[in-house]
Amino acid sequence: MEEDKKKSRRKFFELGIKFGLLATVGTVAVAKAMDNEDSSGMVELMSTDGNIIQVPASEVHDVAHKQPEDYDPRVGIPDKKFVMVVDLAKCTNALKCQESCNKNHYITGKNAWLKVYKMQESEKTAPYWMPTLCQHCDKPPCVKVCPVDATFKRQDGIVLIDNERCIGCRFCMAACPYSTRVFNWNEPDQPAAAHEGEYTPDYAGKPSVKGTVDKCDFCPHMIQMGELPHCVSACPNDVYSFGDMYEDAVTNGSGQTFKLSKLLEERAGHRLLEGLGTEPSVFYLPPVDRNVDFEEGLENYTEFQSVKKTEE
Amino acid sequence: MKQYDKLIQDLAPKKFGLRGTIWVIFLVVIIMFSLYAYYQQFDKGLGITGMRDYALWGVYISNFVFFVAISLVGSLVTAVLRLSGANWATPLTRISEVIAVAAIMMGGLTIIIDMGRPDRILNIFLHGRLQSPIIWDVLVITTYLFISVLLLYYPLLPDFAILKKHFKETQPKLGKYYSKMSLNWTGNAKQEKIYNKSIHTLSVMIIPVAFAIHTVTAWLFATTYRAGWDSTNFGPYFIAGAFVAGSGAVVMLMFILRKTYHLEEYITDMHFDKMGKLLVLLCLVYLYFNINEFLIPAYKSTNEEAAHLHGLFFGEFSLMFWLAIIGGLVVPVIVLIFRKGRKPVPLFIIAILVVVGAWWKRYIIVTPTLLHPLLPIQGVPESWHSYFPTGLEWTITAGTLAASLLIMTILFRYLPIIPIHETAEEKGFLKTEKTETL
Numbered sequence: 026m027e028e029d030k031k032k033s034r035r036k037f038f039e040l041g042i043k044f045g046l047l048a049t050v051g052t053v054a055v056a057k058a059m060d061n062e063d064s065s066g067m068v069e070l071m072s073t074d075g076n077i078i079q080v081p082a083s084e085v086h087d088v089a090h091k092q093p094e095d096y097d098p099r100v101g102i103p104d105k106k107f108v109m110v111v112d113l114a115k116c117t118n119a120l121k122c123q124e125s126c127n128k129n130h131y132i133t134g135k136n137a138w139l140k141v142y143k144m145q146e147s148e149k150t151a152p153y154w155m156p157t158l159c160q161h162c163d164k165p166p167c168v169k170v171c172p173v174d175a176t177f178k179r180q181d182g183i184v185l186i187d188n189e190r191c192i193g194c195r196f197c198m199a200a201c202p203y204s205t206r207v208f209n210w211n212e213p214d215q216p217a218a219a220h221e222g223e224y225t226p227d228y229a230g231k232p233s234v235k236g237t238v239d240k241c242d243f244c245p246h247m248i249q250m251g252e253l254p255h256c257v258s259a260c261p262n263d264v265y266s267f268g269d270m271y272e273d274a275v276t277n278g279s280g281q282t283f284k285l286s287k288l289l290e291e292r293a294g295h296r297l298l299e300g301l302g303t304e305p306s307v308f309y310l311p312p313v314d315r316n317v318d319f320e321e322g323l324e325n326y327t328e329f330q331s332v333k334k335t336e337e
Numbered sequence: 338m339k340q341y342d343k344l345i346q347d348l349a350p351k352k353f354g355l356r357g358t359i360w361v362i363f364l365v366v367i368i369m370f371s372l373y374a375y376y377q378q379f380d381k382g383l384g385i386t387g388m389r390d391y392a393l394w395g396v397y398i399s400n401f402v403f404f405v406a407i408s409l410v411g412s413l414v415t416a417v418l419r420l421s422g423a424n425w426a427t428p429l430t431r432i433s434e435v436i437a438v439a440a441i442m443m444g445g446l447t448i449i450i451d452m453g454r455p456d457r458i459l460n461i462f463l464h465g466r467l468q469s470p471i472i473w474d475v476l477v478i479t480t481y482l483f484i485s486v487l488l489l490y491y492p493l494l495p496d497f498a499i500l501k502k503h504f505k506e507t508q509p510k511l512g513k514y515y516s517k518m519s520l521n522w523t524g525n526a527k528q529e530k531i532y533n534k535s536i537h538t539l540s541v542m543i544i545p546v547a548f549a550i551h552t553v554t555a556w557l558f559a560t561t562y563r564a565g566w567d568s569t570n571f572g573p574y575f576i577a578g579a580f581v582a583g584s585g586a587v588v589m590l591m592f593i594l595r596k597t598y599h600l601e602e603y604i605t606d607m608h609f610d611k612m613g614k615l616l617v618l619l620c621l622v623y624l625y626f627n628i629n630e631f632l633i634p635a636y637k638s639t640n641e642e643a644a645h646l647h648g649l650f651f652g653e654f655s656l657m658f659w660l661a662i663i664g665g666l667v668v669p670v671i672v673l674i675f676r677k678g679r680k681p682v683p684l685f686i687i688a689i690l691v692v693v694g695a696w697w698k699r700y701i702i703v704t705p706t707l708l709h710p711l712l713p714i715q716g717v718p719e720s721w722h723s724y725f726p727t728g729l730e731w732t733i734t735a736g737t738l739a740a741s742l743l744i745m746t747i748l749f750r751y752l753p754i755i756p757i758h759e760t761a762e763e764k765g766f767l768k769t770e771k772t773e774t775l
Contacts, residue, residue: 193453
């Protein structure tokens, strides 16, 4: 099961790259759903408007899935714009996302990068669970105020931090309206695994550096392997979908792919504090038509804790 | 002639007495403690402070704002009053310029103390980006420091020449230093011309730069989205507050220096009276900006602003808030509108209130806003919902204040507190003297 899931996800990303190329030569941009080649030599593919079409297998060419040689963590992956959709109607505060994020980013502080807020706008409105992470804004206030270009915006939409350059002034934290940035107040007490390999800003937390700022990095290290970010794949309720805005497609942890524009239109998607003009890359679908019980999530809710001490 | 000799005798720098020595030792001890505390912070990280992810700035930043604020008085007294022809302020120019230099130096240092990675300070020059208000602050603060030092130094040239002569016999070594510092000042027409022109130019230049340092400091806050900071009023609000704080500091020093160095003849009741009146005006202007800053958001009471203002007016910060507003602004205005209130002793007490109030005012500008972010505070330890500086943090802060006082003390030890040359010129002693020296 788990293996299948992984496979289909990987396929999704591979194909994204392939069909980006197809589009450039004027072919219909399509996304192959599965490689189920039938006897007539046709393959089934999914077009961008969601229809399954058949294309002769001979017309489909494999493109070597390789990172460009000159990949620069400050520039990002070319011709991509990564986005996330968070479906508030599905969130039950299971916290598997947070657990996975904390573990894979070796978070040892007391403030997780991904937090599930218990939200209730007013007494008369219904409560709901709202996962928050770095919103990877297209007009990031944090990047604007950084005096040394330590936090930066990549071409693929991801906002990262260079912990080897950050001077620890914390202006970015003051500027962030979403309070998603955390500071390494003390020497991080991380496991040895966090110190393996060379430092690169596209794997936040590996390692965390004392006196510098950390935050969600949208997992570029997973994207490069054709995988979904840790939180997306860990979620048992398919709350998160992740994808490329240029392909207009997002995929959830179960491997289901949706047309982004359609999803946002049908479900009235919005972004947090939209009025500030920060233009986040994270979209939220409102918590309507819920078949989940809000109360269920209270079991996991700890107001004063987001990183469990015993987490391995 | 006799009057002139007495003037020099009165105003030439004097050695520390017993009290002066104890004072210096006291300051040095505080600084030593704070150096130790800073070593702890450097070694272990900012975790030794009370700051955390929500209260991400604390007493260091409010102390920084205080230093920048107080340094503005240099431009007020030396430049604004000089250019507007208010000659009565001449004996206060050096005091205020010394405050400006000491405060802006410690302001710059305080910012470094607040940095998580002070070892990477060079990144500001290696990777600096002009769109960050921090870079603007670095640029204007260094410019202000530079102009302030020049504005302190140029008017000293004739004084150094006078002191060179004065100490030639009694303390030849000290005389030599003054001689070097005087840059061969003889007071001839050509030198006078350059001297007057440079001081005038610097006085004009320092006003926009002074406005810039504090406006940019206000922008460090106003460029964010947070309730309590997100205000177009912030620049002028900070500047108005800065003049209040700085004038309070000048009055405090006037009183203390007059007493210690027996300068009653030069810093007279008239000076206190005028400074008292000036302080009333400045407090009223600052009150006006305060009303703008608090009344309008309170009238609208958006959720964020209401939560923030509630904390200030009635909540955990209300005591500090009202002490700063009433004790630091309203009471001074009421006391100082009476002539008796502007006598040296009551004015000195009021000045202490003003300066202490101004310090706390900065604290409640920085901290409460951070504790009311746009999204609720969740998933962090309960202690992170509030902020109060730790002992080590207080020690470091006290060290920066002590260091600024030490810089002032040392400067007043070696520089004439009252400009000798300018005073002589104004009192008309110099005409005869000049013909003799030339």
